[in-house]
Amino acid sequence: MNQIHAQLSLTLERLWQFSLQYYSVREVKQACLELQNQYHGNVNLLLLLKWLDEQQVSFLDEDWHKVEECLGRSEALLHSYRELRRKLKLHIPDTLYRESLQFELQLERQQQSDLVDCINQIPLTKSTIPSLTQRYCRQLGGEHLYQAFSAPAPCSQNNNNKH
DSSP: OOHHHHHHOOOHHHHHHHHHHHHTSHHHHHHHHHHHHHHOOOHHHHHHHHHHHHTTEEEOGGGHHHHHHTTHHHHHHHHHHHHHHHHHGGGSOHHHHHHHHHHHHHHHHHHHHHHHHHHTTSOEEEOOSSOHHHHHHHHHTOGGGHHHHSSOOTTOTTOTTOO
């Protein structure tokens, strides 16, 4: 086991809680939705990359495809479901729509689980410049969005003992 992995101990719950806190920042949420809707980016991947940036670790260039591949199982399903939910929004009762949003959150959580499994299987190294988050934005053609992600996350996961 890589020494950095032992220190990080990334779990689904840790990533999920980080994601909920980070996504609750208005500017971050807006940039995430733009990344998803305009640049076809994956918000869960971006949130994982931001978490890794906060921990000041990265993975090797040759492992980038492994991280993206782990999304394959859930990305098509999540995308199709999201499109269906959007189409149904005007045609179903609010309670049913809220239930559909909750189900989508379950799919998002499963995707994060896949990402956690993947990242815990690849070697991590001390962070390099540019950050993973910046690299992902640049890769999608939305580098200007990085500004919204460049500030440290509120209540960073570096302080895991504050519960």
